[in-house]
Amino acid sequence: MLEVQGLNFAFKDFEVLKEIKLKVQKGQFVSILGNNGAGKSTFLKCIARILKPQSGIIMIDGKDISYYSSNDLAKVVGYVPQRYTSTRLTVFESILIGRKPHFAGITPSKEDLQMVESVIEKFGLKHLAFRYLDELSGGEMQKVVIARAVAQQPKILLLDEPINNLDLKNQIEVLSILKKLSRENEILVISVLHDLNLAIKFSDYFVFIKDKCVFASGGREIISPEIISNVYGIEVKIETSDNQLFVVPVIRMI
Numbered sequence: 001m002l003e004v005q006g007l008n009f010a011f012k013d014f015e016v017l018k019e020i021k022l023k024v025q026k027g028q029f030v031s032i033l034g035n036n037g038a039g040k041s042t043f044l045k046c047i048a049r050i051l052k053p054q055s056g057i058i059m060i061d062g063k064d065i066s067y068y069s070s071n072d073l074a075k076v077v078g079y080v081p082q083r084y085t086s087t088r089l090t091v092f093e094s095i096l097i098g099r100k101p102h103f104a105g106i107t108p109s110k111e112d113l114q115m116v117e118s119v120i121e122k123f124g125l126k127h128l129a130f131r132y133l134d135e136l137s138g139g140e141m142q143k144v145v146i147a148r149a150v151a152q153q154p155k156i157l158l159l160d161e162p163i164n165n166l167d168l169k170n171q172i173e174v175l176s177i178l179k180k181l182s183r184e185n186e187i188l189v190i191s192v193l194h195d196l197n198l199a200i201k202f203s204d205y206f207v208f209i210k211d212k213c214v215f216a217s218g219g220r221e222i223i224s225p226e227i228i229s230n231v232y233g234i235e236v237k238i239e240t241s242d243n244q245l246f247v248v249p250v251i252r253m254i
């Protein structure tokens, strides 16, 4: 469904991504992992066509993304950035904007409004529906931004550190909604995550970026102390409890 071949990206002469390859399918939950500055956001922005790679091909359903019109791409790819600015819109209005690529004219249809309502319900935002965005907490705002991308009903949902501002309960709630969406609606979810244990719990596929390249990619079988220690530059152990894998950093106090 999404295929990336030989992607190279540089900011002027500063090379960030080199010969990136990726092939993932609808219905998968994919985590993009790696240290700060490894190029994860840059990679997502290339897929969302916010940044233009110097070379390489990104194909969705066999079609090069450079041939999609902006509106058609917005129907296919939803993108939740790492940072966003709040505006003087209500939660309801902001999520409705996510439906814009589907508008037939300039007014939303009944389906558009129903979708907004259902997403507001799904994300537990009903009590905030008519609150202005600049009156929300960081975590509430984060949920609205994700809800807006979900209302867009994309085939591919790209999320850059979607759980950063959330407390543990909301982290799990949001990841569970995204996981359910990927399974039930066959959406391809690609998310940058820093919490390895939550990534392991929710993802079907892992992409580790290091030294500008895909250092390792694959299913749970690639989660090993060697790979994680190598990518993050720290010593780790992998432990199992209740059939779940946990990455535990080895911290030696001096």
Ligand SMILES: Nc1ncnc2c1ncn2[C@@H]1O[C@H](COP(=O)(O)OP(=O)(O)OP(=O)(O)O)[C@@H](O)[C@H]1O
Pocket: 011, 014, 016, 034, 035, 036, 037, 038, 039, 040, 041, 042, 043
């Ligand atoms: N607009 C820009 N101009 C120049 N360099 C940039 C720009 N944006 C990012 N970079 C650099 O590109 C590299 C990759 O950045 P990117 O944001 O993709 O990393 P990341 O893996 O998402 O990091 P983090 O986990 O800290 O969010 C970094 O060295 C960063 O400083």
